[in-house]
Amino acid sequence: MEIGIYGLGRFGFFWADILSNHFKVKGYSRNPLRNAPAGVERVDEDEVLKTDTLFLCVSISSFAGVLKRIGGKIDQGTVVIDTCSVKVYPVTIMRNSLPEKSGIIASHPMFGPDSAKDGIKDLPIILWPVRKADGEFKFWADFFKRIGLRVIKMEPDRHDREAAFTQGITHYLGRVIADLDLHESEIATVGYKKLLEIMNQTCNDPWQLFVDLQRYNPHTGEMRERLHESLDKIMRLLDDRQRPEL
Amino acid sequence: MEIGIYGLGRFGFFWADILSNHFKVKGYSRNPLRNAPAGVERVDEDEVLKTDTLFLCVSISSFAGVLKRIGGKIDQGTVVIDTCSVKVYPVTIMRNSLPEKSGIIASHPMFGPDSAKDGIKDLPIILWPVRKADGEFKFWADFFKRIGLRVIKMEPDRHDREAAFTQGITHYLGRVIADLDLHESEIATVGYKKLLEIMNQTCNDPWQLFVDLQRYNPHTGEMRERLHESLDKIMRLLDDRQRPEL
Numbered sequence: 001m002e003i004g005i006y007g008l009g010r011f012g013f014f015w016a017d018i019l020s021n022h023f024k025v026k027g028y029s030r031n032p033l034r035n036a037p038a039g040v041e042r043v044d045e046d047e048v049l050k051t052d053t054l055f056l057c058v059s060i061s062s063f064a065g066v067l068k069r070i071g072g073k074i075d076q077g078t079v080v081i082d083t084c085s086v087k088v089y090p091v092t093i094m095r096n097s098l099p100e101k102s103g104i105i106a107s108h109p110m111f112g113p114d115s116a117k118d119g120i121k122d123l124p125i126i127l128w129p130v131r132k133a134d135g136e137f138k139f140w141a142d143f144f145k146r147i148g149l150r151v152i153k154m155e156p157d158r159h160d161r162e163a164a165f166t167q168g169i170t171h172y173l174g175r176v177i178a179d180l181d182l183h184e185s186e187i188a189t190v191g192y193k194k195l196l197e198i199m200n201q202t203c204n205d206p207w208q209l210f211v212d213l214q215r216y217n218p219h220t221g222e223m224r225e226r227l228h229e230s231l232d233k234i235m236r237l238l239d240d241r242q243r244p245e246l
Numbered sequence: 247m248e249i250g251i252y253g254l255g256r257f258g259f260f261w262a263d264i265l266s267n268h269f270k271v272k273g274y275s276r277n278p279l280r281n282a283p284a285g286v287e288r289v290d291e292d293e294v295l296k297t298d299t300l301f302l303c304v305s306i307s308s309f310a311g312v313l314k315r316i317g318g319k320i321d322q323g324t325v326v327i328d329t330c331s332v333k334v335y336p337v338t339i340m341r342n343s344l345p346e347k348s349g350i351i352a353s354h355p356m357f358g359p360d361s362a363k364d365g366i367k368d369l370p371i372i373l374w375p376v377r378k379a380d381g382e383f384k385f386w387a388d389f390f391k392r393i394g395l396r397v398i399k400m401e402p403d404r405h406d407r408e409a410a411f412t413q414g415i416t417h418y419l420g421r422v423i424a425d426l427d428l429h430e431s432e433i434a435t436v437g438y439k440k441l442l443e444i445m446n447q448t449c450n451d452p453w454q455l456f457v458d459l460q461r462y463n464p465h466t467g468e469m470r471e472r473l474h475e476s477l478d479k480i481m482r483l484l485d486d487r488q489r490p491e492l
Contacts, residue, residue, distance in 0.1 A: 115436055124433055152432055159433070166431045166438040172480065173419065174437065179476040185412045186398055187370055187405070190361055191420065191447050192412040194440045201437050214484045224481060230425040231477065234418065235470060238460045 002026060004043075004051030004078075006066070008034045010206065012057030014113045015083065016040045018120070019055075022147070026051055049074050053136070055107075056082045056090075060212035064093050071097035079103040079136045085110075085209065086163070086217040087156035091130055103133030105140065106156055109149075110167070114204050121148040126159055157218075164219035169227060171210050172220075174202025248272060250289075250297030250324075252312070254280045256452065258303030260359045261329065262286045264366065265301075268393070272297055295320050299382070301353075302328045302336075306458035310339050317343035325349040325382045331356075331455065332409070332463040333402035337376055349379030351386065352402055355395075356413070360450050367394040372405050403464075410465035415473060417456050418466075420448025 001023060005016040008029035016027045017037035027036040028048035036042040048054065049070055058066050063084060074080065076099050084090040087106050094104050108126040116123060125144050129137035141151050154162075177199040184196070202210070214220045247269060251262040254275035262273045263283035273282040274294035282288040294300065295316055304312050309330060320326065322345050330336040333352050340350050354372040362369060371390050375383035387397050400408075423445040430442070448456070460466045 110433060110435055126433060154433070162431050162433050165426075165428060166433060167435050169423075169426075169428070170435065170437040170441050173441070175480050176473070176476045177415075179479060180411075180415075180472055182411060182415070185408050187356060187372060187400070187408050187412060189356055189413050189416065191416040191444045194444050195416050195419070198437045198440050211484060224484075226426055227422070228477065228481070230422045231474065233425060234421050235474070238457060238470075 001053065002051040004028070004048040004054040005040070005057055006048055006054060006070075007057035007059075008036055009057065009059070011083065011109075011112055012055075013037055014116070015055060015057055015109065018147075022143070045070070046073070049078070051075075051078060053079045053081060053140075056080065056084075059208055060084050060086060060089065060216045061208065063090050064097075067093050067097035072099070074098060074102060076101040079105060079133050081105040081107050081140070083107055083109055084216075085167070085213050087126070087128070087159045088218055089216045091128075091156045094130065101132070103136055104130035105133050105137055106130050107140075108159065108163075112205070114201060119148075122150050123148075124150045124152055126152050126154050128154060128156055128159075160217045161219045163213075164217050164223045168213055168217060168220045168223050170198060171202050171205070171213060172224065172227065174199050175210060178203045247299065248297040250274065250294040250300040251286070251303055252294055252300060252316075253303035253305075254282055255303065255305070257329065257355075257358055258301075259283055260362070261301060261303055261355065264393075268389070291316070292319070295324070297321075297324060299325045299327060299386075302326065302330075305454055306330050306332060306335065306462045307454065309336050310343075313339050313343035318345070320344060320348060322347040325351060325379050327351040327353050327386070329353055329355055330462075331413070331459050333372070333374070333405045334464055335462045337374075337402045340376065347378070349382055350376035351379050351383055352376050353386075354405065354409075358451070360447060365394075368396050369394075370396045370398055372398050372400050374400060374402055374405075406463045407465045409459075410463050410469045414459055414463060414466045414469050416444060417448050417451070417459060418470065418473065420445050421456060424449045 003019050003023045003025045005012050005027040008027050016025050019025050020039040025040045026043045026048050027040045028043055028045055080098055080102055082090045085108055087108060091106050106128040111123040127141055144151050177195060249265050249269045249271045251258050251273040254273050262271050265271050266285040271286045272289045272294050273286045274289055274291055326344055326348055328336045331354055333354060337352050352374040357369040373387055390397050
């Protein structure tokens with residue numbers, strides 16, 4: 001079986017590298033300067049679209065444009081698996097853009113080069129069989145379990161809701177803290193050190209991923225609204241008028 | 247040497263317990279139902295005020311009232327050490343309320359029963375010699391080092407500024423997250439788990455301590471203002487009008 005990786009950015013490179021330990025992997029990037037990992041064959045767009053399983057590793061914001069261009073060119077026998085950090089949006093696009101016969105699986109590998117630097121064991125991957133790919137869904141679920149991942153079958157909308165109030169809020173606060181330009185301190189408490197860790201981890205991801213996570217998840221708007229409400233509520237409870245004079 | 251602990255709340259009990267492994271310790275609480283730890287003698291207010299070194303373990307918001315009442319009754323030979331989580335405010339109160347001959351040391355043990363549950367090794371304690379207590383300052387700095395603490399000599403105002411932008415911001419965000427009622431999730435990322443840890447740790451402390459840390463530190467107002475500015479800035483950058491329609 002031939003695996004194709006469409007997009008060799010930070011995540012695509014990492015993902016191609018992992019899969020190449022187990023499959024013959026072909027990688028494509030529109031950017032001619034991007035390298036493929038050792039063991040992954042760099043191919044052109046037409047060739048990557050002929051693979052048996054095609055993982056889409058492009059940014060969420062370019063997803064619709066890419067699918068519009070390649071949707072009609074993908075081999076009917078190819079199973080397409082996206083890897084976006086939101087799920088309702090790319091699933092809708094794939095359903096609308098891919099030939100009716102193409103199998104579709106939604107996936108969200110909830111890790112990347114940073115969180116997996118000590119190995120992928122027990123890291124979570126979300127999977128959902130979108131269309132005509134029951135056999136392939138079982139194959140990939142079994143494979144990911146075998147290499148140590150924690151496979152979670154979850155509907156796209158439930159994924160997006162949970163993600164908004166876990167990953168989404170964490171990244172949002174991470175960016176806010178980064179904007180505050182906080183720094184190490186000799187009087188740092190355990191909790192503060194954790195806050196700095198969240199910031200550093202968040203800000204290793206590209207800014208575009210952060211923006212996409214917030215914009216293309218239908219539940220992050222509510223999350224941000226509730227976050228602001230809670231902030232304002234705590235602020236009111238601390239009303240400065242009650243601060244004592246020295 | 248006799249040590250007095252004034253106040254046997256959550257921190258005073260913990261502090262009396264630690265010191266009683268090394269000194270004869272007398273503990274006082276205005277609340278007759280409060281116990282002293284085993285090895286600490288429960289005494290009345292007059293007796294605790296006659297000890298050689300008196301640690302004040304009362305809440306920041308009751309600090310001025312307590313000092314007003316006991317200031318004139320404290321033995322002139324007694325060295326008074328506060329343990330408040332802010333420093334400029336209690337130092338000012340102590341200077342104004344204690345007899346001119348009394349030695350004063352400011353301290354902030356930056357830990358408590360939770361963060362020290364696996365021992366106090368390497369935990370930080372801030373010290374500052376406020377008045378007429380150079381010998382005692384050296385004694386206590388040496389003692390705290392000997393039992394494994396990390397002793398940091400820092401001026402009260404610098405302490406408060408650093409604390410506002412480390413401990414203060416962490417507690418503030420911890421309370422905000424708690425108000426959002428976030429919960430465990432099977433798709434929790436490493437960063438999100440850290441956020442929950444911060445929340446749980448913050449909310450183990452009494453609400454009054456949180457309010458006091460925010461109200462009695464002269465720099466937390468600026469911290470909260472800058473936090474809100476950064477939140478609004480990130481929010482603007484994500485302007486919902488740019489969100490795509492499905």
